[in-house]
Amino acid sequence: MTEMTTRVLIVDDDVEFLEGLKATLVGQGYQVDRSSHGADALMAIRLVRPDVVLLDIRMRGISGVEVLKRIRTMDPTIPVIMVTAADDPVVIRETREIGAYGYLVKPIEEARLTRMITEAVAVSRPGRDGLGRLARPVGKAAEAKG
Known part of the structure:
Protein backbone atom coordinates (compact mmCIF):
# COMPACT_ATOMS: atom_id res chain seq x y z
CA MET A 1 0.00 0.00 0.00
CA THR A 2 0.97 3.62 0.01
CA GLU A 3 1.98 5.58 3.07
CA MET A 4 -1.60 6.88 3.25
CA THR A 5 -3.93 3.98 4.07
CA THR A 6 -7.03 3.84 1.92
CA ARG A 7 -10.28 3.55 3.85
CA VAL A 8 -12.95 1.47 2.11
CA LEU A 9 -16.60 1.21 3.10
CA ILE A 10 -18.28 -2.00 1.88
CA VAL A 11 -22.09 -1.95 1.76
CA ASP A 12 -23.81 -5.27 1.04
CA ASP A 13 -26.69 -7.16 2.67
CA ASP A 14 -25.00 -10.51 1.89
CA VAL A 15 -23.06 -10.89 5.15
CA GLU A 16 -20.96 -13.80 3.88
CA PHE A 17 -19.86 -11.80 0.83
CA LEU A 18 -19.30 -8.73 3.00
CA GLU A 19 -17.01 -10.56 5.43
CA GLY A 20 -15.11 -12.32 2.64
CA LEU A 21 -14.49 -9.07 0.80
CA LYS A 22 -13.45 -7.38 4.03
CA ALA A 23 -10.90 -10.13 4.74
CA THR A 24 -9.49 -9.81 1.22
CA LEU A 25 -9.10 -6.04 1.43
CA VAL A 26 -7.68 -6.03 4.96
CA GLY A 27 -5.15 -8.62 3.77
CA GLN A 28 -4.08 -6.14 1.09
CA GLY A 29 -3.56 -3.35 3.63
CA TYR A 30 -6.82 -1.44 3.29
CA GLN A 31 -8.68 -0.07 6.29
CA VAL A 32 -12.20 -1.48 5.95
CA ASP A 33 -15.55 -0.49 7.40
CA ARG A 34 -18.68 -2.42 6.52
CA SER A 35 -22.41 -2.03 6.56
CA SER A 36 -25.22 -4.38 5.62
CA HIS A 37 -27.93 -1.68 5.27
CA GLY A 38 -28.16 1.51 3.25
CA ALA A 39 -29.18 3.71 6.19
CA ASP A 40 -26.22 2.46 8.24
CA ALA A 41 -23.93 3.11 5.29
CA LEU A 42 -25.06 6.72 5.04
CA MET A 43 -24.34 7.21 8.75
CA ALA A 44 -20.92 5.57 8.34
CA ILE A 45 -20.08 7.93 5.48
CA ARG A 46 -20.81 10.91 7.72
CA LEU A 47 -18.71 9.47 10.55
CA VAL A 48 -15.70 7.83 8.90
CA ARG A 49 -15.46 9.66 5.55
CA PRO A 50 -14.22 6.71 3.48
CA ASP A 51 -11.91 7.16 0.50
CA VAL A 52 -14.06 4.82 -1.59
CA VAL A 53 -17.39 2.99 -1.22
CA LEU A 54 -18.17 -0.48 -2.62
CA LEU A 55 -21.97 -0.47 -2.85
CA ASP A 56 -24.27 -3.38 -3.66
CA ILE A 57 -27.11 -2.39 -5.96
CA ARG A 58 -29.83 -4.74 -4.71
CA MET A 59 -30.31 -4.59 -0.95
CA ARG A 60 -33.22 -4.85 1.45
CA GLY A 61 -34.57 -1.50 2.54
CA ILE A 62 -32.89 1.37 0.72
CA SER A 63 -31.59 0.23 -2.67
CA GLY A 64 -28.00 0.79 -3.71
CA VAL A 65 -29.17 3.21 -6.39
CA GLU A 66 -30.95 5.33 -3.76
CA VAL A 67 -27.92 5.17 -1.45
CA LEU A 68 -25.74 6.34 -4.36
CA LYS A 69 -28.05 9.32 -4.94
CA ARG A 70 -27.82 10.27 -1.26
CA ILE A 71 -24.02 9.88 -1.22
CA ARG A 72 -23.79 12.22 -4.23
CA THR A 73 -25.81 14.78 -2.26
CA MET A 74 -23.72 14.36 0.90
CA ASP A 75 -20.28 14.31 -0.71
CA PRO A 76 -19.94 14.19 -4.49
CA THR A 77 -16.17 13.59 -4.24
CA ILE A 78 -16.39 10.09 -2.72
CA PRO A 79 -15.92 7.51 -5.48
CA VAL A 80 -18.60 4.83 -5.39
CA ILE A 81 -18.04 1.49 -7.09
CA PRO A 89 -26.85 -2.53 -18.80
CA VAL A 90 -29.82 -0.33 -17.84
CA VAL A 91 -28.73 -0.23 -14.19
CA ILE A 92 -25.09 0.33 -15.21
CA ARG A 93 -26.15 3.34 -17.29
CA GLU A 94 -28.39 4.68 -14.51
CA THR A 95 -25.69 4.43 -11.84
CA ARG A 96 -23.09 6.03 -14.12
CA GLU A 97 -25.47 8.93 -14.81
CA ILE A 98 -25.94 9.39 -11.06
CA GLY A 99 -22.18 9.44 -10.59
CA ALA A 100 -20.90 5.93 -9.85
CA TYR A 101 -17.18 5.59 -10.54
CA GLY A 102 -17.41 2.02 -11.76
CA TYR A 103 -19.27 -1.26 -11.73
CA LEU A 104 -18.16 -4.75 -10.63
CA VAL A 105 -20.08 -7.99 -11.14
CA LYS A 106 -19.93 -10.77 -8.53
CA PRO A 107 -17.91 -12.88 -8.19
CA ILE A 108 -15.34 -10.10 -8.17
CA GLU A 109 -11.89 -10.71 -9.59
CA GLU A 110 -9.46 -9.57 -6.87
CA ALA A 111 -6.96 -7.92 -9.24
CA ARG A 112 -9.72 -5.93 -10.97
CA LEU A 113 -11.15 -4.84 -7.62
CA THR A 114 -7.79 -3.63 -6.35
CA ARG A 115 -7.05 -1.82 -9.60
CA MET A 116 -10.44 -0.07 -9.60
CA ILE A 117 -10.09 1.02 -5.95
CA THR A 118 -6.59 2.37 -6.61
CA GLU A 119 -7.71 4.28 -9.70
CA ALA A 120 -10.84 5.67 -8.03
CA VAL A 121 -8.91 6.96 -5.04
CA ALA A 122 -6.15 8.46 -7.21
CA VAL A 123 -8.71 10.34 -9.29
CA SER A 124 -10.75 11.54 -6.31
CA ARG A 125 -8.06 12.61 -3.84
CA PRO A 126 -7.23 15.93 -5.53
CA GLY A 127 -10.94 16.85 -5.45
CA ARG A 128 -11.16 15.89 -1.80
CA ASP A 129 -8.31 18.22 -0.78
CA GLY A 130 -10.72 20.44 1.12
CA LEU A 131 -11.60 17.43 3.26
CA GLY A 132 -8.01 17.03 4.38
CA ARG A 133 -7.28 13.96 2.27
CA LEU A 134 -4.16 15.31 0.55
CA ALA A 135 -0.83 15.84 2.21
CA ARG A 136 0.23 19.45 1.80
CA PRO A 137 3.77 20.81 1.86
CA VAL A 138 4.60 22.84 4.94
CA GLY A 139 7.28 25.34 5.90
CA LYS A 140 9.86 26.16 3.24
CA ALA A 141 8.47 23.56 0.84
CA ALA A 142 5.10 25.32 0.90
CA GLU A 143 6.72 28.73 0.39
CA ALA A 144 8.73 27.43 -2.57
CA LYS A 145 5.58 26.05 -4.21
CA GLY A 146 3.44 29.03 -3.64
Missing part, protein backbone atom coordinates in the same frame (compact mmCIF):
# COMPACT_ATOMS: atom_id res chain seq x y z
CA MET A 82 -21.29 -0.39 -7.65
CA VAL A 83 -21.27 -4.14 -6.98
CA THR A 84 -23.95 -6.61 -8.05
CA ALA A 85 -24.65 -10.17 -9.07
CA ALA A 86 -26.69 -9.01 -12.08
CA ASP A 87 -24.94 -7.51 -15.10
CA ASP A 88 -27.78 -5.18 -16.16
Whole structure:
Protein backbone atom coordinates (compact mmCIF):
# COMPACT_ATOMS: atom_id res chain seq x y z
CA MET A 1 0.00 0.00 0.00
CA THR A 2 0.97 3.62 0.01
CA GLU A 3 1.98 5.58 3.07
CA MET A 4 -1.60 6.88 3.25
CA THR A 5 -3.93 3.98 4.07
CA THR A 6 -7.03 3.84 1.92
CA ARG A 7 -10.28 3.55 3.85
CA VAL A 8 -12.95 1.47 2.11
CA LEU A 9 -16.60 1.21 3.10
CA ILE A 10 -18.28 -2.00 1.88
CA VAL A 11 -22.09 -1.95 1.76
CA ASP A 12 -23.81 -5.27 1.04
CA ASP A 13 -26.69 -7.16 2.67
CA ASP A 14 -25.00 -10.51 1.89
CA VAL A 15 -23.06 -10.89 5.15
CA GLU A 16 -20.96 -13.80 3.88
CA PHE A 17 -19.86 -11.80 0.83
CA LEU A 18 -19.30 -8.73 3.00
CA GLU A 19 -17.01 -10.56 5.43
CA GLY A 20 -15.11 -12.32 2.64
CA LEU A 21 -14.49 -9.07 0.80
CA LYS A 22 -13.45 -7.38 4.03
CA ALA A 23 -10.90 -10.13 4.74
CA THR A 24 -9.49 -9.81 1.22
CA LEU A 25 -9.10 -6.04 1.43
CA VAL A 26 -7.68 -6.03 4.96
CA GLY A 27 -5.15 -8.62 3.77
CA GLN A 28 -4.08 -6.14 1.09
CA GLY A 29 -3.56 -3.35 3.63
CA TYR A 30 -6.82 -1.44 3.29
CA GLN A 31 -8.68 -0.07 6.29
CA VAL A 32 -12.20 -1.48 5.95
CA ASP A 33 -15.55 -0.49 7.40
CA ARG A 34 -18.68 -2.42 6.52
CA SER A 35 -22.41 -2.03 6.56
CA SER A 36 -25.22 -4.38 5.62
CA HIS A 37 -27.93 -1.68 5.27
CA GLY A 38 -28.16 1.51 3.25
CA ALA A 39 -29.18 3.71 6.19
CA ASP A 40 -26.22 2.46 8.24
CA ALA A 41 -23.93 3.11 5.29
CA LEU A 42 -25.06 6.72 5.04
CA MET A 43 -24.34 7.21 8.75
CA ALA A 44 -20.92 5.57 8.34
CA ILE A 45 -20.08 7.93 5.48
CA ARG A 46 -20.81 10.91 7.72
CA LEU A 47 -18.71 9.47 10.55
CA VAL A 48 -15.70 7.83 8.90
CA ARG A 49 -15.46 9.66 5.55
CA PRO A 50 -14.22 6.71 3.48
CA ASP A 51 -11.91 7.16 0.50
CA VAL A 52 -14.06 4.82 -1.59
CA VAL A 53 -17.39 2.99 -1.22
CA LEU A 54 -18.17 -0.48 -2.62
CA LEU A 55 -21.97 -0.47 -2.85
CA ASP A 56 -24.27 -3.38 -3.66
CA ILE A 57 -27.11 -2.39 -5.96
CA ARG A 58 -29.83 -4.74 -4.71
CA MET A 59 -30.31 -4.59 -0.95
CA ARG A 60 -33.22 -4.85 1.45
CA GLY A 61 -34.57 -1.50 2.54
CA ILE A 62 -32.89 1.37 0.72
CA SER A 63 -31.59 0.23 -2.67
CA GLY A 64 -28.00 0.79 -3.71
CA VAL A 65 -29.17 3.21 -6.39
CA GLU A 66 -30.95 5.33 -3.76
CA VAL A 67 -27.92 5.17 -1.45
CA LEU A 68 -25.74 6.34 -4.36
CA LYS A 69 -28.05 9.32 -4.94
CA ARG A 70 -27.82 10.27 -1.26
CA ILE A 71 -24.02 9.88 -1.22
CA ARG A 72 -23.79 12.22 -4.23
CA THR A 73 -25.81 14.78 -2.26
CA MET A 74 -23.72 14.36 0.90
CA ASP A 75 -20.28 14.31 -0.71
CA PRO A 76 -19.94 14.19 -4.49
CA THR A 77 -16.17 13.59 -4.24
CA ILE A 78 -16.39 10.09 -2.72
CA PRO A 79 -15.92 7.51 -5.48
CA VAL A 80 -18.60 4.83 -5.39
CA ILE A 81 -18.04 1.49 -7.09
CA MET A 82 -21.29 -0.39 -7.65
CA VAL A 83 -21.27 -4.14 -6.98
CA THR A 84 -23.95 -6.61 -8.05
CA ALA A 85 -24.65 -10.17 -9.07
CA ALA A 86 -26.69 -9.01 -12.08
CA ASP A 87 -24.94 -7.51 -15.10
CA ASP A 88 -27.78 -5.18 -16.16
CA PRO A 89 -26.85 -2.53 -18.80
CA VAL A 90 -29.82 -0.33 -17.84
CA VAL A 91 -28.73 -0.23 -14.19
CA ILE A 92 -25.09 0.33 -15.21
CA ARG A 93 -26.15 3.34 -17.29
CA GLU A 94 -28.39 4.68 -14.51
CA THR A 95 -25.69 4.43 -11.84
CA ARG A 96 -23.09 6.03 -14.12
CA GLU A 97 -25.47 8.93 -14.81
CA ILE A 98 -25.94 9.39 -11.06
CA GLY A 99 -22.18 9.44 -10.59
CA ALA A 100 -20.90 5.93 -9.85
CA TYR A 101 -17.18 5.59 -10.54
CA GLY A 102 -17.41 2.02 -11.76
CA TYR A 103 -19.27 -1.26 -11.73
CA LEU A 104 -18.16 -4.75 -10.63
CA VAL A 105 -20.08 -7.99 -11.14
CA LYS A 106 -19.93 -10.77 -8.53
CA PRO A 107 -17.91 -12.88 -8.19
CA ILE A 108 -15.34 -10.10 -8.17
CA GLU A 109 -11.89 -10.71 -9.59
CA GLU A 110 -9.46 -9.57 -6.87
CA ALA A 111 -6.96 -7.92 -9.24
CA ARG A 112 -9.72 -5.93 -10.97
CA LEU A 113 -11.15 -4.84 -7.62
CA THR A 114 -7.79 -3.63 -6.35
CA ARG A 115 -7.05 -1.82 -9.60
CA MET A 116 -10.44 -0.07 -9.60
CA ILE A 117 -10.09 1.02 -5.95
CA THR A 118 -6.59 2.37 -6.61
CA GLU A 119 -7.71 4.28 -9.70
CA ALA A 120 -10.84 5.67 -8.03
CA VAL A 121 -8.91 6.96 -5.04
CA ALA A 122 -6.15 8.46 -7.21
CA VAL A 123 -8.71 10.34 -9.29
CA SER A 124 -10.75 11.54 -6.31
CA ARG A 125 -8.06 12.61 -3.84
CA PRO A 126 -7.23 15.93 -5.53
CA GLY A 127 -10.94 16.85 -5.45
CA ARG A 128 -11.16 15.89 -1.80
CA ASP A 129 -8.31 18.22 -0.78
CA GLY A 130 -10.72 20.44 1.12
CA LEU A 131 -11.60 17.43 3.26
CA GLY A 132 -8.01 17.03 4.38
CA ARG A 133 -7.28 13.96 2.27
CA LEU A 134 -4.16 15.31 0.55
CA ALA A 135 -0.83 15.84 2.21
CA ARG A 136 0.23 19.45 1.80
CA PRO A 137 3.77 20.81 1.86
CA VAL A 138 4.60 22.84 4.94
CA GLY A 139 7.28 25.34 5.90
CA LYS A 140 9.86 26.16 3.24
CA ALA A 141 8.47 23.56 0.84
CA ALA A 142 5.10 25.32 0.90
CA GLU A 143 6.72 28.73 0.39
CA ALA A 144 8.73 27.43 -2.57
CA LYS A 145 5.58 26.05 -4.21
CA GLY A 146 3.44 29.03 -3.64
